[in-house]
Amino acid sequence: MILMSKIIIEKPKIENCESEVFGKAIRLVAEITMKNPNTNKIEKNECYFEFEKEYEKFICSERSDAFVMGLLTTAMENNMDIEFEMPISEKLYYQLTTYYIPMVSKYNADYPMHNIKLIGPLDNTPIVNEKAVATGCSGGVDSFYTIAKHLSKDVPNTNKLTHIVYSSSGTSDINDKRIKDEYKRNKPIILSIAKDCNLKAIFCFNNLYKFYKTPFRGFTMFYTTTFCSVAFALQKLISIYYASSGDPIKNFSLDLTKTHGHDSQVFDVYTLSCINNENLNFYSAGQEYSRIEKEQYISDFIPAQKNLRVCASMPYLKNPETKYKNCSMCPKCLRTMTQFYVINKLDCFKDVFNIEEFYKHKTKYIAKMIVSNKKSYVDDMKKFAKINKVKISFGSYLLAYLYKPFKLLKNILKKSLFVRKIYYKLNLDYKIYGYRDPKYESYKEKIK
Numbered sequence: 001m002i003l004m005s006k007i008i009i010e011k012p013k014i015e016n017c018e019s020e021v022f023g024k025a026i027r028l029v030a031e032i033t034m035k036n037p038n039t040n041k042i043e044k045n046e047c048y049f050e051f052e053k054e055y056e057k058f059i060c061s062e063r064s065d066a067f068v069m070g071l072l073t074t075a076m077e078n079n080m081d082i083e084f085e086m087p088i089s090e091k092l093y094y095q096l097t098t099y100y101i102p103m104v105s106k107y108n109a110d111y112p113m114h115n116i117k118l119i120g121p122l123d124n125t126p127i128v129n130e131k132a133v134a135t136g137c138s139g140g141v142d143s144f145y146t147i148a149k150h151l152s153k154d155v156p157n158t159n160k161l162t163h164i165v166y167s168s169s170g171t172s173d174i175n176d177k178r179i180k181d182e183y184k185r186n187k188p189i190i191l192s193i194a195k196d197c198n199l200k201a202i203f204c205f206n207n208l209y210k211f212y213k214t215p216f217r218g219f220t221m222f223y224t225t226t227f228c229s230v231a232f233a234l235q236k237l238i239s240i241y242y243a244s245s246g247d248p249i250k251n252f253s254l255d256l257t258k259t260h261g262h263d264s265q266v267f268d269v270y271t272l273s274c275i276n277n278e279n280l281n282f283y284s285a286g287q288e289y290s291r292i293e294k295e296q297y298i299s300d301f302i303p304a305q306k307n308l309r310v311c312a313s314m315p316y317l318k319n320p321e322t323k324y325k326n327c328s329m330c331p332k333c334l335r336t337m338t339q340f341y342v343i344n345k346l347d348c349f350k351d352v353f354n355i356e357e358f359y360k361h362k363t364k365y366i367a368k369m370i371v372s373n374k375k376s377y378v379d380d381m382k383k384f385a386k387i388n389k390v391k392i393s394f395g396s397y398l399l400a401y402l403y404k405p406f407k408l409l410k411n412i413l414k415k416s417l418f419v420r421k422i423y424y425k426l427n428l429d430y431k432i433y434g435y436r437d438p439k440y441e442s443y444k445e446k447i448k
C-alpha cells in the first residue's frame with residue numbers, strides 16, 4: 001500500500017528520446033509515485049533529466065542521487081519521506097539526514113519545511129568520473145563572476161572551469177510550452193557565452209517543476225538542492241561544481257525569517273557542504289564578495305562586457321533584434337548600471353545597456369535606482385561613489401525622496417486585481433516601461 005506521505009523513486013533508467021528542446025536526446029528517467037501537492041491525488045509520473053546525446057556516457061543511473069536532490073525541497077515542504085529503489089551515496093545520505101534536513105527544517109518550521117526521512121539502500125563506492133569542473137550559467141553578474149574567477153590565474157588548475165551548465169531547473173513557470181520555448185530561445189545565448197569563454201556548454205532540460213507545489217514558494221526559496229541535482233545526474237563527468245551565490249557571507253542565517261526577503265542562498269555555504277559526496281564537491285562561489293565587488297571584478301572581462309544580462313524583462317528574448325540585452329529601465333538594470341557608473345566602468349558595458357539614455361537622464365535614473373532597490377545595494381552604491389570620487393547629485397536624492405510615496409502607493413495598488421486589470425487593459429506597462437510587464441503571464445488568467 002502506498003503511504004500518502006511518501007515520494008517513491010523507482011530505479012532510474014537511461015533512455016533515448018525525441019526531445020522537444022534538443023531533437024534526438026538522452027534522458028535519465030525514473031518513475032515517481034507521490035501525492036500531487038496541488039491536487040492531493042496520488043499520481044505516478046516520469047521525472048527526467050534530458051541531455052544532448054554526447055553526454056550519454058556521463059549519465060549516472062547507478063544512483064538515485066539526482067532524483068532525491070531534485071525532489072528534496074518538495075518533500076520537505078510537503079512533509080513527505082523519500083523512498084528510493086537504487087542506492088544513494090552514503091556520504092550524501094549521512095550529511096542530508098544528520099545536518100541539512102534536521103537543521104533547515106528546525107529553523108524554517110513555519111515556512112513550512114519538515115524533518116523528513118530518506119529510506120533506501122546506500123553505496124559508498126566512488127564513481128569514476130572525468131574530473132570536469134562546472135558552474136551554472138544564467139549570464140548574470142553572479143555567473144560571470146564565478147566564470148571569470150575560475151578561469152583566472154587566482155585558482156589552481158584542478159579548480160579551473162571546463163564547462164558551464166544551463167538547465168531548466170530555475171523556471172518559475174508552469175506552462176510546458178512557454179518553459180520549452182524560453183529554454184530554446186536562451187540556448188544560443190548560452191552557447192555564445194561558452195564560446196567567448198572557451199568553455200563547453202552542457203544543456204539539461206528537466207521536468208522537476210511538475211513535482212512542486214505552485215506557486216513555487218518552496219521551490220523559489222530553497223532551490224539550491226534542486227539546481228545541483230543536474231550535477232548528480234552527470235556525476236560520471238563532473239567532480240567540482242560551483243553554485244554562484246547572490247548573497248555575501250555576511251547575510252548568513254539558517255532562518256529565512258531573519259534575512260529580510262533573501263532566499264536560501266544566504267546559507268548556501270552550509271547547504272553545499274552538506275551535499276558533497278564521494279564523487280562531487282560543491283562550492284558556494286562568490287560569497288566572499290558583495291554584488292558591487294563582483295561587478296568590479298568582471299568589469300574588464302570581455303565575455304561579460306559582450307553578454308551580461310541582468311534584466312528582469314529580458315527584452316531580447318521577445319525581440320532578438322533589440323539592440324541591448326537589457327531593458328536599462330527595470331530595478332535590476334538600474335542597479336547594475338548605477339553600480340558600474342560609480343566604479344567608473346559603465347562605458348565598458350555600452351553593448352548591453354543603453355548608456356546614452358542613462359547619461360542623458362542620470363539624475364532621474366539614479367533616483368529610481370535608490371527608490372527601487374534594497375538598502376544594501378544603495379549603501380554599496382554610495383560607498384563606492386565616495387571611494388571613486390563619483391558625485392551623486394543632490395537632485396537624485398531629492399527625486400528619490402519625492403518618488404517614495406509613489407512607490408508606496410504602487411505597492412498598495414499592485415496588490416489589487418482590479419487595478420491590475422485596468423493597468424494591463426490600458427497597456428500602462430508599455431507606456432511607462434516600453435515593454436510588457438513580466439508578471440503579466442501570472443495574472444493573465446485571473447484578470448480575464
Ligand SMILES: [Zn+2]
Binds near residue numbers: 310333
Ligand atoms: Zn531591465
